[in-house]
Structure formats: C-alpha cells, structure tokens
Amino acid sequence: MSVRLNAQSTQEKYSELLDKYDTWLFDCDGVLWHGDRLIDGVVEVLETLRKRGKHILFVTNNATKSRKNYKKKFDKLGIQAEVDEVFGSAYASAVYLSSVLKLPKGKKVYVIGMDGLEEELRDEGIDFIGGTDPADNTFEPPSEILPDFSVGAVVIGLDMSINYTKMCKAFRYLHSNPDCAFIATNKDSTYPGSHGLLPGAGSCIAPLEYALGPKRTALPIGKPSKTMLDCIMAKHHFDPKRTIMVGDRLNTDIEFGKAGGLSTLLVLSGITSEDELTGPNPSPTVPDYVTDSLGDLRAAS
Numbered sequence: 001m002s003v004r005l006n007a008q009s010t011q012e013k014y015s016e017l018l019d020k021y022d023t024w025l026f027d028c029d030g031v032l033w034h035g036d037r038l039i040d041g042v043v044e045v046l047e048t049l050r051k052r053g054k055h056i057l058f059v060t061n062n063a064t065k066s067r068k069n070y071k072k073k074f075d076k077l078g079i080q081a082e083v084d085e086v087f088g089s090a091y092a093s094a095v096y097l098s099s100v101l102k103l104p105k106g107k108k109v110y111v112i113g114m115d116g117l118e119e120e121l122r123d124e125g126i127d128f129i130g131g132t133d134p135a136d137n138t139f140e141p142p143s144e145i146l147p148d149f150s151v152g153a154v155v156i157g158l159d160m161s162i163n164y165t166k167m168c169k170a171f172r173y174l175h176s177n178p179d180c181a182f183i184a185t186n187k188d189s190t191y192p193g194s195h196g197l198l199p200g201a202g203s204c205i206a207p208l209e210y211a212l213g214p215k216r217t218a219l220p221i222g223k224p225s226k227t228m229l230d231c232i233m234a235k236h237h238f239d240p241k242r243t244i245m246v247g248d249r250l251n252t253d254i255e256f257g258k259a260g261g262l263s264t265l266l267v268l269s270g271i272t273s274e275d276e277l278t279g280p281n282p283s284p285t286v287p288d289y290v291t292d293s294l295g296d297l298r299a300a301s
Contacts, residue, residue: 002266002277005291014300017289018048021263023055023243025232027223028070029062030192030248030270031294038077039269041295046079048301055238056085059245061222061252063090063157063185063201066119084235089185089201089222092231093155094120096221101181107152110173112166112204117157117185128155130166137161142168147176156208156218157185158201171211182212186222188252192270223247223256246294248272250285258285265289 005013026032032042049056058070058081065073067086074081090113097103103126111117111131118131129151130136142165151173159166174180188200209217221227240261247253248270257264266287268274276283277290291297 002287002290005289005296011299014297017265018052018054018297018300021054021242021244023057023236023238024049025057025059025243025245025257025262026294027245027247027249027253027270028058028060031246031267032058032079033077034270035193035195036073036077038079039293039295041293041298043078044301045294045297048297050080055236056081057232057236058086059223059228059232059256060087061089061186061188061201062191063088063093063117063222064114064160065090065116066123067091068119069116087228087232087235088116088120089228090117090120090157092228093117093157093183093185093221094124094126095231096183096227097121097126097153097155097181098124100227101153103152106150108150110151110154110170111156112159112162112170113155113157113185114159114161117155121155130169132161136166136169137163138165139163140165145169145172148173149177151177151180153181153183155183155185156201156205158191159204162204167208167211170208174208174212174216182216182218184218184220184222186252187218187220188222188249190271192248197271223252224259225256226259228256229260244288250276250283250287254285254287263288265291267291267294269293 067083070086071083108127111128121128154170187202189202190197191200244263245257246265254264264287
C-alpha cells in the first residue's frame with residue numbers, strides 16, 4: 001500500500017521522506033514542468049534537497065532534446081542542473097548503439113526523430129541518415145526505396161514531423177535485413193504538453209511494428225527498461241536502497257524504479273490520476289509514496 005501525502009500532511013512526514021533517501025531521480029515532463037511552464041514549488045524543493053546534500057539526477061524518456069539542450073531548458077526555467085545530471089533516452093540510445101551493440105564502422109543508423117536524438121548520436125561518433133534531413137521531411141509520395149545493408153540500425157523516438165516517407169524507409173531497411181537492429185528511444189504512448197496530452201514516441205513506433213509483424217518489435221531503451229538504469233549507474237555510483245525515483249507515470253517511471261530496486265514517489269501532476277490508484281480497477285503497479293505535486297515537499301523546509 002502506498003503512503004499518501006498531501007497538503008495536510010505534517011512537516012515531520014515530509015522531512016522523514018527527505019531524510020530517508022540520499023539520491024533522488026526525477027522524471028521531467030509532468031513532474032518538473034508542463035511544456036515550458038514550471039510546476040509550482042519545484043525550484044524550492046530541488047534547492048532544499050541540494051542544501052541537504054542530496055544527489056540529484058534527471059531521468060527523462062523525452063528524446064526530442066539532447067542533454068545540452070535540456071540544460072538550456074533547465075537554465076531558462078531557473079532550475080539548477082548540470083549536463084552530467086541529465087539522462088535522456090536519446091543519450092541512452094546513442095550509448096547503447098556505441099557501447100553495447102558496438103555498431104561497426106561503415107554502418108549507419110536510420111533515424112526517425114528530432115535534432116536532440118541526432119546530436120546525441122553525433123556526440124557518440126555514430127553516422128546517421130534520415131531524421132531532420134529535408135529529403136525525408138516531405139509529403140511527396142516516396143519514390144522507389146532500395147534496401148541498404150549499410151544501415152545497421154533503425155532508431156525511433158518522438159518525431160513531430162513523422163510522415164509516410166520516413167515510415168517507408170524504416171520499413172524497407174528493417175524488412176530487407178534481419179540483422180538491422182530496431183531500437184526505440186522509449187515507448188511512451190503519450191506525453192504531457194503545455195495544454196494536455198499528445199501522442200508520444202510509442203505512437204510513432206506502433207504503425208511500423210504493426211507493418212513488420214510480431215516477430216520484429218523495437219527494443220526500448222528508455223524507462224522502464226533496465227538499460228536506462230544501467231547507463232545511469234555506469235556514470236554515477238549510488239545505493240539503490242537509499243535512492244528514490246520520482247515520476248508521474250505508473251507504467252514507466254514507477255515500474256522503472258521498482259525494477260531497479262529503488263523506492264518510488266508518484267506525483268499526480270502529470271499523466272497518472274488518483275482514480276488509477278484507488279478507482280474500481282486500480283493499477284497493479286503500486287508506488288511507495290504518492291503526493292499531488294513535487295511542490296508539496298516544500299512542507300519539509
């Protein structure tokens with residue numbers, strides 16, 4: 001059963017929560033902000049954690065921005081953060097390709113995604129095609145697309161310029177070559193925009209998986225995959241028993257934390273609603289703690 005915290009909870013209860021964990025992992029969209037709008041109280045809570053000597057990391061499935069661009073967003077919103085504190089699924093996907101899959105020289109990646117994913121691939125020394133290339137961002141019917149066995153992987157993230165040409169190219173490379181890796185930065189069905197939910201990376205991937213059939217599904221790198229946690233722990237050393245994952249989604253953030261042996265705090269400022277926890281058909285995924293918003297933790301100061 002979750003411990004439910006709210007505006008009526010005592011300062012002591014929130015202080016106990018802060019004291020219990022040395023490392024705090026935060027999702028971003030729906031936890032720290034909605035689009036470009038900062039959630040009330042976030043800056044104060046993060047400052048309190050830093051003053052108490054806590055280790056803070058930001059773990060996001062959003063692959064539209066590189067870590068460097070995320071740093072710019074943090075700066076713009078007045079949140080203290082360093083590049084090496086940010087772990088996005090775009091960065092994790094690039095590291096997976098270079099360090100785990102060890103994509104051979106001479107092989108390239110076909111990208112369905114945005115410039116943040118491209119930047120992380122470039123920084124890892126991975127050659128790629130597609131993505132933001134104007135030749136692929138067209139509504140003209142695709143001409144003949146030939147197999148290309150130099151494409152060693154297809155990587156898909158959220159792409160706000162998704163189109164049929166990109167789908168056809170990705171399908172051709174994967175369908176014609178069983179050795180071509182099929183990677184998803186994440187499979188989030190939606191993401192919280194400034195004015196409500198919008199389709200996420202998983203919604204870009206689903207049509208391609210449907211066309212390819214059940215034997216050809218994308219390997220997800222982001223939450224809740226343990227690959228993301230392995231990437232974080234390779235760069236930062238912390239005790240999972242003294243670590244808490246804060247997120248707004250049960251099926252990604254909370255499952256990610258539980259799979260990694262971390263404690264979990266669900267905030268109700270994003271995707272998940274109270275009804276999913278206490279309604280007639282509650283989710284089988286149960287967080288350790290629940291609060292309305294990260295700003296509630298200001299009560300501890």
